[in-house]
Amino acid sequence: MADEVILLDFWPSVFGMRVRIALAEKGIEYEYRGEDLWNKKSSLLLEMNPVHKKIPVLIHNGKPVCESLVIVEYIDEVWNDRAPLLPSIPYHKAQARFWADYVHKMVNDLGRKIQWSRGEKQEAAKKEFIECLKVLEGELGEKPYFGGETFGFVDIALVPSHSWFYTYETVGNFSVEAECPKLIAWAKRCFERESVSKSLPDQHKVYNFAMGLS
Structure with a gap:
């Protein structure tokens, strides 16, 4: 069945x-x-x-x-008969969980602060957001994906936020790519995977939705 x-x-x-x-x-x-x-x-x-x-x-x-x-x-x-999303080595698995949790607690909340604040508060939110992404860019380093050569748990945790980057950039008047070029290069690699490209909505569609909320 x-x-x-x-x-x-x-x-x-x-x-x-x-x-x-x-x-x-x-x-x-x-x-x-x-x-x-x-x-x-x-x-x-x-x-x-x-x-x-x-x-x-x-x-x-x-x-x-x-x-x-x-x-x-x-x-x-x-569904463990298919390619794993988490590493099998306990330490590597713990690290993946740590960084996914960091993404979960930080990235989207900071992005929403940019979206909903103005003036000095927005500038402060932008600074925090960029600092957070730079921390993630540092963890990524020169690896193709956060787990190394293999797309996995941390990538899945973070790449959906890319759909909202255009909204944050437009509202906050800044460029994620200018601040964190390696992170955007990583995102483009992720989008080469059908699982990502077909699962994530267009950034402009998200922006239009977000503007309808304000």
């Missing part, structure tokens, strides 16, 4: 994008159900994630898994 896989998601969410990339990397067929988070959340979402009531939620054979990085790890463990 085939697995039943359903993804509850919202298309501009970087957190949902992570799950979409992981599913694509593993070649998993699934049913996509978009949520209308601004009007009425579905009864299924409220049932499957009663604690946070947020997307993404992966429903695997009727059982929910919540929180994007938890879901990506779950996908990696369950």
